[in-house]
Amino acid sequence: MPVPIHDLADIPFFAQLSPAERSHAAAVLHEHRYQAGGVIFLEGEPCPGLFFVKSGRVKIYKVAPSGREQVLCIMHPRTCFGGCPLFDGANNPAMAEALDPTILYVLDRAEAVALAERDHAAALTLLKIFSGRLRLLASLVERLSLRCVTARVAEVLLTYADERGLPQAHGIEVCLDLSQHDLAALVGTAREVVTRTLRDMERKGIIHARGRRIVILDRERLASLISSL
Amino acid sequence: MPVPIHDLADIPFFAQLSPAERSHAAAVLHEHRYQAGGVIFLEGEPCPGLFFVKSGRVKIYKVAPSGREQVLCIMHPRTCFGGCPLFDGANNPAMAEALDPTILYVLDRAEAVALAERDHAAALTLLKIFSGRLRLLASLVERLSLRCVTARVAEVLLTYADERGLPQAHGIEVCLDLSQHDLAALVGTAREVVTRTLRDMERKGIIHARGRRIVILDRERLASLISSL
DNA sequence: CCCAATTTGTGACTTTAGTCCTATCGCGAC
DNA sequence: GTCGCGATAGGACTAAAGTCACAAATTGGG
Numbered sequence: 001m002p003v004p005i006h007d008l009a010d011i012p013f014f015a016q017l018s019p020a021e022r023s024h025a026a027a028v029l030h031e032h033r034y035q036a037g038g039v040i041f042l043e044g045e046p047c048p049g050l051f052f053v054k055s056g057r058v059k060i061y062k063v064a065p066s067g068r069e070q071v072l073c074i075m076h077p078r079t080c081f082g083g084c085p086l087f088d089g090a091n092n093p094a095m096a097e098a099l100d101p102t103i104l105y106v107l108d109r110a111e112a113v114a115l116a117e118r119d120h121a122a123a124l125t126l127l128k129i130f131s132g133r134l135r136l137l138a139s140l141v142e143r144l145s146l147r148c149v150t151a152r153v154a155e156v157l158l159t160y161a162d163e164r165g166l167p168q169a170h171g172i173e174v175c176l177d178l179s180q181h182d183l184a185a186l187v188g189t190a191r192e193v194v195t196r197t198l199r200d201m202e203r204k205g206i207i208h209a210r211g212r213r214i215v216i217l218d219r220e221r222l223a224s225l226i227s228s229l
Numbered sequence: 230m231p232v233p234i235h236d237l238a239d240i241p242f243f244a245q246l247s248p249a250e251r252s253h254a255a256a257v258l259h260e261h262r263y264q265a266g267g268v269i270f271l272e273g274e275p276c277p278g279l280f281f282v283k284s285g286r287v288k289i290y291k292v293a294p295s296g297r298e299q300v301l302c303i304m305h306p307r308t309c310f311g312g313c314p315l316f317d318g319a320n321n322p323a324m325a326e327a328l329d330p331t332i333l334y335v336l337d338r339a340e341a342v343a344l345a346e347r348d349h350a351a352a353l354t355l356l357k358i359f360s361g362r363l364r365l366l367a368s369l370v371e372r373l374s375l376r377c378v379t380a381r382v383a384e385v386l387l388t389y390a391d392e393r394g395l396p397q398a399h400g401i402e403v404c405l406d407l408s409q410h411d412l413a414a415l416v417g418t419a420r421e422v423v424t425r426t427l428r429d430m431e432r433k434g435i436i437h438a439r440g441r442r443i444v445i446l447d448r449e450r451l452a453s454l455i456s457s458l
Numbered sequence: 459c460c461c462a463a464t465t466t467g468t469g470a471c472t473t474t475a476g477t478c479c480t481a482t483c484g485c486g487a488c
Numbered sequence: 489g490t491c492g493c494g495a496t497a498g499g500a501c502t503a504a505a506g507t508c509a510c511a512a513a514t515t516g517g518g
Contacts, residue, residue: 063375066375070371070374084363088364093364093367116356120349124346126356127316127345127356128316133363135319135322138366140370141291146291146295146299180496188373190477192475192497199498211496408465408466418505420466421466421468428467428468
């Protein structure tokens with residue numbers, strides 16, 4: 001399954017490659033499709049390669065024996081994941097699952113390693129990507145350890161509002177496009193606790209939740225919750 | 230303050246450089262000394278460069294407004310830290326503080342970036358290092374989110390036992406060389422909780438704690454605590 | 459050796475968050 | 489429409505962890 005070159009241009013990692021490398025990549029990439037909920041890989045398995053999200057979203061997460069999940073990161077289109085096992089030689093550190101119907105481009109393990117070893121610019125790009133990822137995980141650790149559930153939920157809402165919020169009559173409308181189960185896994189708590197937290201915010205007039213769409217009525221108060229407790 | 234070249238040979242990052250790059254590094258490195266408790270850098274500051282631990286240990290951590298700390302990582306001799314801001318362009322994601330009297334070698338920000346851009350092997354080495362760091366943080370997130378305090382303490386004890394434990398008459402002796410305050414920050418809880426957890430394990434005959442030295446009496450039972458709750 | 463400062467140990471209490479269970483809602487398939 | 493299923497709401501209870509206050513022990517300087 002060869003991948004059209006022009007489809008690679010909008011993925012930053014490929015955009016940055018030399019034209020020669022880019023067309024070589026296009027020739028060796030594989031396209032994979034998943035339906036929502038489809039498993040991409042499991043923790044502990046050897047990593048098949050470097051994954052790029054063409055469309056859809058991918059949830060990278062850990063699972064406890066009890067079944068509780070903790071999301072590490074949700075990968076959006078144009079981003080890549082699955083790189084760390086290629087360089088530290090170990091297996092997948094977490095699970096990956098499609099949140100939406102998703103199309104991924106996969107660069108085989110051997111091809112990806114060879115590319116990083118052959119192309120200095122590609123290696124530097126990966127270094128940048130990994131740096132950002134480290135920062136993200138560090139801040140996740142901070143939130144989990146040092147902030148209460150309310151603060152964590154508030155932060156997710158505000159982050160999404162800033163990135164994707166639609167200004168509206170009564171406030172900013174955010175569409176998380178996550179079930180409460182996934183939202184709970186994202187903030188590291190149980191589903192019921194998220195329900196209660198959202199209800200609470202609604203009762204206080206801070207947000208108005210209708211299904212997956214949430215309208216932020218009082219941005220100030222929501223922001224102040226981030227530092228609560 | 231030039232650094233003797235032979236002092237660099239035992240730091241993996243430098244060992245892997247070409248002799249020319251290594252001697253250039255030696256010429257531009259700065260040596261910094263800190264006493265125990267000395268602040269190396271603060272979260273949010275611009276990062277001055279890439280740090281290498283010659284001797285001593287460095288605690289990388291986040292602080293809450295309340296003063297509670299969460300350790301991300303304790304850096305031992307021969308390891309490096311402070312790299313991520315060099316490549317993602319942002320500021321320090323966390324604090325760094327010496328746990329012991331510590332000697333660091335510092336490669337200026339500009340020198341470090343230039344080295345990674347000039348020397349492909351150095352970039353790949355950093356990629357390996359960052360990969361390991363990502364895995365470490367991911368597992369920290371997992372522990373914080375999905376495991377109880379007892380399990381987290383048990384895991385730290387066993388990890389140290391495997392890395393540094395001295396076989397002894399009644400079990401394996403571990404010297405954490407951490408105050409309970411730092412141990413609490415390492416597992417992400419309050420000091421009192423760590424005290425109680427250790428006392429509990431002692432009462433059950435799993436460990437015997439005398440000051441900072443802990444003897445693991447029943448490895449099996451300690452290991453089984455890791456999956457508790 | 460002794461004092462001050464830090465570290466450790468403990469009890470009592472509060473708060474937060476997790477669990478269990480049941481009810482209701484809402485959407486899609488048919 | 490309506491049946492059924494998964495998602496959401498919510499009440500009641502439990503358990504884990506955080507907090508506070510203070511006592512005891514240890515350590516390292518002088």
